[in-house]
Amino acid sequence: MDNPSSMSTTADASCLFVTLGCAKNEVDTDRMRALLLGDGLSEAHEVDAADVIIVNTCSFLASATSESIETTLELAEEVAHGVRSRPIIMCGCVPSRYGDELAHELPEVAAFVRADEEDGIVDVVRRVLGSGGAPAARPAGRMLRTIEGASAYVKISDGCDRFCTFCAIPHIRGRYSSRPASEILDEVRGLVAGGVREIVLIGQDTGVWGHDLEGAPCLADLLRMVAEVVRPCRGWVRVLYLQPEGMTDELIATIRDVDEVLPYIDIPIQHCSERVLGRMGRSGSAAELRTLFARLREEIPGMVLRTTGMAGFPGETDDEADELADFLAEQEFDYLSVFAYSPEEGTRAAAMDGQVDERTKLERTQRLVDVSEQTGFSATARHVGERTKVIIDGVEEGEWGRELVGHAWFQAPDCDGAVHLEQGEASVGDIVTCDLVDSFCYELSGVMVSKEG
């Protein structure tokens, strides 16, 4: 190993960031990156060029935990065969979930940083590099970010109070905690000043944002405040991960009436059978969900709906699996993500009787995937012929040469497909108007009509 005492500050060092899991984790990595770059560290893009490696892990499902650990071990292997040694720091959900057990299981890792300790990453990096120096300044409540691209995910809360019986998130991330509006707005202002045109608000359960803050502001209040910040640059605001109970009259009216707030509603229902939902620790029934979606479609004409369905929850009968598949087909969601139930350590569902065998789970999952493709591809094709606005995300070499790639208001970035424009000049972050002329699966092609800049 290098002589660590040769480094006096992290300014001499470079760091490779590896992120696993969802958009929320990308946001956390961004924050750590900004803190470390602010301390003088530079970013490396390969193991050999790095002095320290930070792996931000996911532990939402057992498969995600395995992937996180395998990735860490592969990196350790690469380091072992490299020209010199460098420490690996494991951050995020896996350390949050497994705590002290890990030090014994993973001696390859120099330090573990739980999700709620990530603001102290500068001190940890200094320590593993032996840099010492003055303690790093805390971000004083501000979530710093590095900016890439025209859209940015902004976390408005952490943790969750719902304790669905299949979900490890409350055990990993703790109780629900809203970020104060002032902190979120500061971050949004910084992003907009840096050229971001679309703000995507995320959290485990965005609909209850604010209930634990002074004065108990609500999500509708926050959306209106964020809309004001993006209005001068004609930007967009999107919100993800709403629970059915979170769809209040005020929120529906805000999504309908505030131009900058996109009529894109993401409500992960998981199931529709009242009995299965009850066993999941969730409320509702197919009848209640039908009423909710009919109301949303009536009150917000033309809106786009995304949901999530889970196949093979313990005790799910063949009839209940049919009920879910039929419900999802009938509702014709624009976007549907499908998961096979996986028993997560420490959750109540993992200890339930009636665990569904893997083969049945796979068959039921495949059936839901078929439904998602039928309804999703048709929903995408229905946009052909529309004139719509698209945010440009990049320039790519496509099958037919250079093309601009962006996403329309009805596509969440990095999530729901893209719009490809073969002709026209525009830069990342420009909003262009285009005619949609064709579709393939979740992808659309279009012709640029004008550019707003």
Ligand code: SF4
């Ligand atoms: S609401 Fe979502 S994050 Fe919270 S416990 Fe349920 S599934 Fe997990």
